[in-house]
Amino acid sequence: MTEKKGSSGRGQRDLKVKVKTARGRRLSSTRWLERQLNDPYVKRARAEGYRGRAAFKIIELDDKYRFLVPGARVVDLGCAPGGWCQVAVKRVNALGEKTGKARGTVLGVDLQEVEPIAGADLHQLDFLADDADELVKGWLGGSADVVMSDMAAASSGHKQTDHLRIIGLCEAAAALAFDVLDEGGTFVAKVLAGGAEAGLQTLLKQRFAKVANVKPPASRSDSSEKFVVATGFRG
Template sequence: MTSTRGSAGSRDLKVRVKKTAKLSHSSQLWLQRQLNDPYVKKAKEQGLRSRAAFKLEEMDDRYKFLKPGQRLVDLGCAPGGWCQIAAKRVGLEQGKGRIVGIDLLPVDPIPGVDLIQLDFMAEEAPALLTERLGGKADGVMSDMAANTTGHKKTDHLKIIALAEAALEFANDILAPGGFFLAKLFQGGDSAELLGQLKRDFSTVRNVKPAASRADSSELYVLATGYRRKAAEPAQD
């Protein structure tokens, strides 16, 4: 790797990755971006597991949806950056609140957080997470993104489908007044999803945190004030 100075008068050094046969061009660009990303550096300095932690931090600083004593579920929680931020804000260290993180991948332990290696779409997942929380959830968070294909329309459809699955899960476990936070992409066909959210929550916002990369089309949908009524039991 080599480093070069930025604009005139700047003392910041930009790291460049030397070309090598061992790395594809896209991998070289990704590594170079990581090495020069201030949020990646900041995350390492603060002991956070991902730069994504700052996205949650920024959104909560603005909208104050994380509160002491809450019960929260983090869908697709690996590597655990969102759980780390949420743990501080609900007060796990002070014995307040409860957080359950679920992911297909194993996640290294996080003090106070209950981690489950499981597909959140498994039939048993809603009941299991409600049991582990000790009751209904005050919030369901999802920073999940589907594997990309490179075809923009296909990728948008996949991320919307994932967010819709997360919302269906949230409908099973959210307490009245709870919140739902999920990743989307700008330009995706999200009208149906947003319609469901506006019906079931009092306030729905699209949020683009500063920690999202400038060249990324990602945004988040934050729905607060859950008000969906439970389905009426079928009459004989």
């Protein structure tokens, strides 16, 4: 690696990491690594103890829509590696650290085992299983106030196929949300812009008072991802 130097104010240097292409490493991999090393959100995640830059996406969405409130019961679908759960634990007061504030609950589920997070109840579960909704409500001890998902299907390399896959995941997440959300609840999920999300939008508008489509600043500008935030579940 080499460092590219530039001026960023008196007595300071703006250091950009430049990655040399190593033998056996594809150019695309080199570019990805270089982008990661220079991404300010990646650096912030490390500095603030989050498990990934995606934590800042849910932070920015919640700053705008205020659904992760103290006392809220939150379900994070496809929660690995756990950054969204980390944010939710703090904001809903799942550890009971905010005196005088209601204590919330954070439940994370994923196909793979997730390293424990203080204040979060993590379970290895296929949320597409027939009994997933009942298991989730059992672990929560009732209904949820928020169901959120940052899931994305494994990339096939074909843009339209990937778009359809993630819309399918989002629709399945919405179906579970309909089963576990309390009246007035919120559903947040990642989608990819591409034209096939119209059916999902129609469905959500039938079940929620408001549906917004947002691209938070932490979402990379060259990515087609955006997030749907549906509030005021009608039950």
